[in-house]
Amino acid sequence: MQLKNQRVLLTGASGGIGRELAFELAQHGATVLLSGRKTLVLDNIANAIINLGGQARILPCDLSAAGGPQRLIEQATRDGATLDIVISCAGISHFGMTEDLGSEQLNQLLRTNVVAPMQLAQAVLPVFKAQGRGLIVNVGSIFGSIGFPCFSAYSASKFALRGFSEALRRELQGSGVDVLYVAPRYTRTAINEGAVSRMADAVAMKQDEPQRVAKAIADAIRGNARERYLGWPERFFVKLNALFPRLVDKGLREQGRRMRPFALSGS
Ligand SMILES: NC(=O)c1ccc[n+]([C@@H]2O[C@H](COP(=O)([O-])OP(=O)(O)OC[C@H]3O[C@@H](n4cnc5c(N)ncnc54)[C@H](OP(=O)(O)O)[C@@H]3O)[C@@H](O)[C@H]2O)c1
Numbered sequence: 643m644q645l646k647n648q649r650v651l652l653t654g655a656s657g658g659i660g661r662e663l664a665f666e667l668a669q670h671g672a673t674v675l676l677s678g679r680k681t682l683v684l685d686n687i688a689n690a691i692i693n694l695g696g697q698a699r700i701l702p703c704d705l706s707a708a709g710g711p712q713r714l715i716e717q718a719t720r721d722g723a724t725l726d727i728v729i730s731c732a733g734i735s736h737f738g739m740t741e742d743l744g745s746e747q748l749n750q751l752l753r754t755n756v757v758a759p760m761q762l763a764q765a766v767l768p769v770f771k772a773q774g775r776g777l778i779v780n781v782g783s784i785f786g787s788i789g790f791p792c793f794s795a796y797s798a799s800k801f802a803l804r805g806f807s808e809a810l811r812r813e814l815q816g817s818g819v820d821v822l823y824v825a826p827r828y829t830r831t832a833i834n835e836g837a838v839s840r841m842a843d844a845v846a847m848k849q850d851e852p853q854r855v856a857k858a859i860a861d862a863i864r865g866n867a868r869e870r871y872l873g874w875p876e877r878f879f880v881k882l883n884a885l886f887p888r889l890v891d892k893g894l895r896e897q898g899r900r901m902r903p904f905a906l907s908g909s
Pocket of ligand 1: 653654655656657658659660677678679680681703704705706707730731732733734754781782783784825826827828829830831832833834
């Protein structure tokens, strides 16, 4: 799908990957509707895009609030405005031992990473179906295919998002509406600040810059991909885990042991 003249709603636009993706989309000629909670940050990004000759406006929203995703789609399509692509990039993580995750934290994580993208899709589907076209892009994670120690809730949320994306794509076959699931590996952004980034350095986790991830997501959209797993050897491990999970258990035993002190240290 070409991005020129497409109207794209992007959640998580104030974050590390989302910000770079906003510039990437605008550079390819898309009009970008930037969503997040930090209005000032969104304003700065929109102004920077406009100063570069692109088109952007902001639609602040708390996706975890009741009715938030539905209101966001209403605003994005107000007065019959077309919407071509919805990208769910907002997300939060939890690094720590499973028993230390508070119930409100767990609810917030599932609301943001799973319920919000599902509700955004539900709200936009009538619009896309009436148009006879549209693309839903869900930003998952390599941890959505490989359950990772000390990231159990985050892994579970991204497994759920991957399952939803796959099922919805199959449900929509022949409708003109499509679904793309993109799974980045570790990327240097605020989501990994503190103990996670110290752990990643200590275990020599491969790391991407957000610009590279943003370009890969835009390329996947432009190339009509339906699933994209970023990074080598992570792509290979996704397949290995699906076929031979016990081998990956073994491989992660030592890494899990080295990760645990960081997970116990808090942020
Ligand atoms: N960085 C990585 O290592 C990595 C790897 C794989 C996948 N991912 C995925 O990539 C996506 C982007 O992550 P990132 O690395 O760019 O993280 P980030 O820099 O922390 O950005 C997170 C974004 O999510 C938004 N957000 C969080 N809670 C929200 C809520 N309740 N309502 C609305 N927006 C909310 C934040 O907006 P405000 O701050 O304005 O609220 C921010 O724009 C996430 O889905 C993440 O799971 C990241």
